[in-house]
Amino acid sequence: MSDLTRNAVEVLPEGRLAEQLAGERPLRVKLGIDPTTADIHLGHTVVLEKLAAFQREGHTVVLIIGDFTARVGDPSGRSSTRPLPSAEEIEANAASYQEQAFKLLDRERTEVRHNSEWLRMEPEALLGLMAQTTVARLLERDDFQKRLGAGQPIAALELLYPLLQGYDSVAVEADVELGGTDQKFNLLFGRDIQGAYGQPPQSILTMPILVGTDGVQKMSKSLGNYVGVTDPPEQMFGKLMSIPDPAMDEYFRLLLDAETPAGPPNEAKRELARRLVDRFHSEGTGAAAEAQFNQVFVDRGVPDDIEVWEIGPYGGSEPGVILLPQLIGAGFGISSSEARRLIKQGGVKLDGQPVPADALQLPRADLAGRVLQVGKRRFLQLVDGAS
RNA sequence: GGGGGAGUGUCCGAGUGGUUAAAGGAGAUGCGCUGUAAACGCAUUGGCUCUGCCUACACAGGUUCGAAUCCUGUCUCCCCCA
Known part of the structure; x- marks a missing residue:
């Protein structure tokens, strides 16, 4: 028990989880992730690891891939409506999410479900779901209040999100749902929905949000401060x-x-x-x-295996001469103008030796077999396939 | 349905007819420094076949010697009233 709640921020309602754990039956523990970006990062793993802990205790883990809810957009912690990924992106992401999640979870003992299974419902059923709550209830959440106050838009679609996530809990008959602290509203809302559908409400367990590599903001792909598990x-x-x-x-x-x-x-x-x-x-x-x-x-050295790059056809005005900015641009995926600037700033090296600021062209022979370096951490091993 | 306001570079955000790739900030990148891809300092930050050329201030036209700045239309968004 203490193991399962360690590091948790809140476990609600008070004492309920302990009662559930005391029962004979293994619990159905739910975690939903929306495949809105391609990779799972360390922030996600905080909750995933908790899920794995329940799994190790013999409980049934239900991992919900929110392929449907990804198209709605979770408003949690958002200060503006998020751009929604396309159906193709979602599909691709969903597959890789699952793989990545299994770095932590036991594949054999995990029930993976896609919520499009049950959320692609008849309009009548959706109306029935919407009848279970009020606008005031949906708007009371903190992030909406802030947006309302700041005159920021709230898409009608976003309003529906908690209903759909809550219905996930109904569909999988969850006993416990995990999530980050930013999920508290959604998680609690699931309890109401389950109640409305005649199920015993789940208990909820929230985990802290991991700070990103900047040490300030939460880890998130869009902030670029994340460490991906892959x-x-x-x-x-x-x-x-x-x-x-x-x-x-x-x-x-x-x-x-x-x-x-x-x-x-x-x-x-x-x-x-x-x-x-x-x-x-x-x-x-x-x-x-x-x-x-x-x-x-x-030691300011060169890593062991670096990518090999064909010097290629970046010919200058004279034969046998290579336009360095173009080679760098292509090799490192930057514009040749940017490459030019880097050379000027002394950020380009060959075998550790800085390239002179005015060396925009170099003979092929001076490049072949050498290590081209941009900045401190980008390297290419140059080869001349033409010779 | 009516009224008002807004769309600027990766992001935020100045600029409201006239040197200028377009203030400032953030972010990113490079150099220095460093236990670190931290902190701090300096620099760079549209593209290109680069002493010059091209493309840029939602989109399409127009006025003008000259427009991000004025006009017209289109699209998108926000606020207020109903």
């Missing part, structure tokens, strides 16, 4: 090293269920990064990523 080891390690020291405690506690080790912050952060990389990749990859990190950032 990020390559080196990238994951680097991103984790970049979090502000004060955020470390939270990361240790919420992601590793551990205390920040005593000692130098740098060491602690390295341990954090190592353990998380190990967890989402495989044992030992954390140490490898760290070695790479040291090589690149501490």
